[in-house]
Each structure stands twice: as structure tokens, then as C-alpha cells.
Amino acid sequence: MANIKSAKKRILKSEKKRKNNIRYRSMLKTFIKKVNNAIFNKNIKLSKKNFKIMQSIIDKQVQKKLIHKNKASRYKSRLFNKILHLN
Structure with a gap:
């Protein structure tokens, strides 16, 4: 356990950040x-709607450096291609 005040504060901050992540x-x-469920059920409208929301969530996480930008683009491209092949 930390004895210094700043170290204690750092522990609390990092724990809070970990929970948010x-x-x-x-x-x-x-x-x-x-x-994926909307794609599996062949619901094009719902899959596009959820994809749009998911895309903004992924972009926010890339900005916060929670996930790598290449991983984000891989997620988006794979799901987008699945949606395209529904038609």
C-alpha cells in the first residue's frame, strides 16, 4: 500500500480509469x-442503424487510445462488408 498522498491519489485515479475502460x-x-445479430436475422435497416452507432463508439475509443486504429478499421470494414452482402 502506498504511503505518499500523491501515490494514493494515483491509485484511485487509475482504478477509476480502469473501470471506465x-x-x-x-x-x-x-x-x-x-x-451481428441484425445481420444474422437479415434485418438490413436495424443493422445499418446499429452500425452507425457502433462506428461512432469505435471512433471515440480510438481517440481515447482504448483500441488501436487498425483494429477499429478492421471491425468497421468487416461488419460493413457483411451488411453489403445482405442485399
């Missing part, structure tokens, strides 16, 4: 699943 990653996984 978990929340954002979970949100991303949830929306990826929503898009």
Missing part, C-alpha cells in the same frame, strides 16, 4: 453483437 470496451462488444 472496462465500461467502454463492454459497450463496444455489445454493439458489435447487436450488428
Whole structure:
């Protein structure tokens, strides 16, 4: 356990940041699943709607450096290609 005040504060801050990161990653996984489920059910309208929301979530996470930009573009391109092949 830390004895210095700044070290204690740093521990609290990093724990708070870790919980937020978990929340954002979970949100991303949830929306990826929503898009995949809509694609599986061949619901084009819902899949496009969820994809648009997921795209903004991914872009925000790239800005916060939670996920790598190449990983983000890979997610987006794979799901977009699945949506295109629904037609």
C-alpha cells in the first residue's frame, strides 16, 4: 500500500480509469453483437442503424487510445462488408 498522498491519489485515479475502460470496451462488444445479430436475422435497416452507432463508439475509443486504429478499421470494414452482402 502506498504511503505518499500523491501515490494514493494515483491509485484511485487509475482504478477509476480502469473501470471506465472496462465500461467502454463492454459497450463496444455489445454493439458489435447487436450488428451481428441484425445481420444474422437479415434485418438490413436495424443493422445499418446499429452500425452507425457502433462506428461512432469505435471512433471515440480510438481517440481515447482504448483500441488501436487498425483494429477499429478492421471491425468497421468487416461488419460493413457483411451488411453489403445482405442485399
